[in-house]
Amino acid sequence: MATTADEFAPVRRWRRPIVRTVTAEPEAINRTIVSDRAFLVLVTVMLMFAYRDMLTSSLRYYLSLVHLGVLWFVPDILSFGIMGYFTWNIALKRRSPFAILLVLSFTFSMTVGIIFMQTNLFSMFSAAKLFMPFFVGASMVGRSVTELRWVTRALIALFVISTVGVLLEPHISYPWLGQALDNFGQVKKVGRIWWAGGGKIRYGGFAGESTMASYMMLIPYAIVHFRFSRLVNVLLWIPIYYAITLTTNKTALIVFFFFITWYLYTHFLSADPTRLLRRIAALSFLTIPIVFIAMVVLSGVDLTSVDPVLFSLQDRIQHTWGFPFIWMSENYPAGLFIGCGMGCFTYPMQYTKLASLWVPVDNFYLSTLAMMGLPFAVFVIGMFTAVYKSASRQKLLLIAMVNFYSVTVQGYGPSTCAILLAYAFSDMFLPSGRNWMRKFARQPSAS
Template sequence: MTALALQRPQITLVSLNIEAIALGVYLVRDAFGGVIRYYTSIFHLDTLWYLPDGVALLCLAQFFVHCILRNRSTLALLVFAQIMLSLVLGYFMMGTATAAISAFKMMLPVFVGFCFCDSSLGSYRKLLSIIAVTFYLSVIGVLLTKFYLMPWVGYKYESFGAVREAGRLWWAYGGDDQRLMGFAADNTMAAFFILVSFAITSIRKSTLWCLLYGSLAVYVIRLTTSKTTMIVLVLYLVLLVIVRMLPEKSRFPAIRAIALWSFAAILVPFFMIVVASGTAAVPHSTLFSILDRINNSWQLPFVYMSQLMPIGLVTGCGAGCFNYPQKLFSPLAAYWVPVDNFYIGTYLMFGLPFVAFMVMVFRANFGATDVYKLTLLFVVNLFTITVLNYGPASGLLIIALSFSEVFSRRATSARAADTVPIELPRPIRSLEGLGVDMPGTAARGSR
C-alpha cells in the first residue's frame, strides 16, 4: 500500500514540466488576449497565437503515456477514446473539416489539465508566480480601460477563415456602467481570470491580504459587469474567512466538504427551468439575462438536437456541436444557440458518457488531498452555472485540472480494488498563509 504515496514516475515523456509550461503560455495568451491578438495581427505574427496549442499536443501524448500506459487507468483510456470518437461524430454532425479541426483544437486544453493528475499545483512555484502576476495585471488592465480607450477594443481579426472581434466596448442594460475587458478579449473572461488567479494566489497569502485584494477584485469585477463572477468571489471570500476561523485540524476537511458540495451547483439550472420556465423576460431588466438562459440557452439546444440528431440526446452530437466550431464553421450555424452552462454544453457534445465521467470525478475527490484542485473545483462549479467556459482555452484547461484527480494513481488503484479512496497516513505538509495542515500530495519539488 505504500505504493499509493503517489510519487511521480521517474521516467516521463519529456524532462520538462510540459504541463506547467502549457498552462503558463495558455494563461498568458488568454488573460491578455485582447492585447496579444491586436499586436500579433498588426505585426503579422498571427501564428504565435497558436503556440500554446503546439505545446498542448505534447501534453496529449504525455496524457496517453502517463495516465493510460503508466497508471494503467482504464478510465483514462475510455475518456481518450470517447473524445476521439466524439470528434469524428462532430465532423459528421457539423459537416465540414474546418469545424472538426476547430473542435480538435478546442479539446486540446483538456489533456493539459489532466496531466496534473499526480501532482499538486502548489509544487509548481514558478507557475504560481506567473498566476500571481496575472492577477495583478488583470486588475490593472480593467482599471485602465475604465479611463482610457485601448487600441484593441473593437479590433477584428481572422481565425480559420472566420472574422472575430478581439474586444468591444458596450453598455450594460439599465445603467451607465461599461462592460470593461481590460487586457483580455472580453469582459467575462477578464473577470474569470481575476477570479481564478486570485483564488489560486490567495491559498498561500494571509487573511489580511485576501480581504484587501479580494475587495479590490470584487470592485474590479463589478466594472466588468460579470454578476456570476462577482457572486462567486464574494462567496469564496466569506468561506475563506470562515474556514480560517475553524480549529486547525478541521480546516482541510472543511475545504474538501465545500468542494464536494459545490457539485450541487450542477442542478441549479434544472431547478431554475422547473421554477421559471416560460416566464417572459423583460428587455433591459435585471433578470433579463437569467430568464433568457432559462427559456433559450439551456433548453433550445435540446429542441434542435431532437430535430437534427435524436440519438444525440443519449450519445451527444460530437465535440464542437452547439459550441463555437458549429457557430463559425458549420452549415448548421443557424441552429447554434449560446449554451451558457459548462455541464449542459458538455452533455450536448458527449451525452451519457459524460454523466458517468462526472460520477467518477465526484467519487475520486472524496480522497483528494490537493487544496488547489479542491479550491478550483468550488470556483468552476459555481462559475459555470451561467458560462460555457470553452473559450478561451484556459477556461476549459482550469476545469480539466480541477477534475484531474480522477486519473491519479490513487484513484486508479481505488477503482481496481472497487473501494472508495481512503486516506492513508502521509507526511504532513503545511501551507503557509492558509493555515491548513493537509495530507501531502504527490509533490515533485519546486518548479
C-alpha cells in the same frame, strides 16, 4: 489530515533559498504518475494559454501589426502533443478507467461531429483544439501548479495584470478597441465595447471580454492566495472586487463572495478547513441537477418581474440551455444518447453549415453533454470521485469554485477555463484514494 506546505507556507518562506520547488508534504505531491520533466512542460503550456487568454485582444492586435498572428496557435499545437501524453501515460500505461473513457469519448465525439456538422478542415481543427486544453489540466495528476516557485509568481502576475487592465480601462482608450482582424477567412473583432443592462459598459481589460477578464482575475488568485498573509489577502480583495464590478459579471461576483465567506470562516472559526472544503466541493455538484430543475420549473416564468437583473438567467433557462436538446429530440434523436459531436453548439459550430443553429450554451456540463452524450454523464461520476481522492486544499477549493462558475460559463471560450477546470478534477485519475491518504490520516493538521 495534514495540510500541504506548498499551499500554506508563510510568506517569509519565499526569502529562503530554494533550488527548484517549494517543499511539499508527501500527500500533496505524487510524482509516481507525472514526472518532473513532464510536469514542467505541462505548466509551461498552461501559462502560455493563460497569458494568451489574459491578453487576448491586446496580443491579437500587436501580433497582427508585426504579421506574426500564427504564433497565436503555438500553445494549441503543443496541447495536441499533451493529449497524446495523457493517452499513453494515464489512459494506457496507468489503465485509469475514467482516463480511457475520456479518450474514447473524445475520439468518438470527433467522429460524430465530423459527420453531424459536415465539418471542413478548419472547423474540424477548431473542434479538436476546443477540447485539447482539457487534456493539459487533466494530465496534472497528483501535482500542484504551485510546486514551482516561478509558476507561482507567474500566476500572481497573471491576476495582478488582469486586474490592472480592467481598472485602467475606464480611464484609457486601448488602441485595439474596435479593431477587426482576418482569422483564416473569418473576420474577428479583437476589441469590442460590451454593454450590460442600464447602459453600463462591461469592461474587459487586456482580454477585451468581461467574462474572461473576471475569470483571469479570480481563479488564478484563488490558486495562489495561500501564499499570502491574511492581511495581504484582505487588502487584495478591494481592487479585485472593484475590478469585478467593472466587468459587471454577476457569476464572478457570486463566486468571489463565496470565496471571501469560505476564507473568513476557515481562518477564524473552523478547526478543520479540509473537511469543510471537501463537503463544500461535494455539495457544489448539486449545481448540475439544479440547472435541469430550473429549466423544467422556471420555463415560461417571467423572472424579470422579480428583478430585471435576472434577465440573463431567464434567457438561459428559456432559450439557450435547453435548445440543443430540444432541437436534437426533433431532428437528431440519436444525439440525445451519443451527442452531436465535438464542437457542436460551441464556437466551432459557427464555422460550419449549421452556424445558424448556434446558441451560447453557457453551462459547462450542458454544453459537454450535448457534444459527448451519455458517456460524459458517466465521466461526471469520475469527476465526483476527485473530491475524495484529492489531498489538496487548493484543488478542493477549485472544484467548488469552478462548479459554481460552470452554471453560467461554458468553460471552453478561454482555454484557461478548460485547463483549470480539468486541473481541479485531475486527481480523479489517481488510484483509489483510501490507501494513498491513509498514511497521513494520523498526522496532526496544520493551521
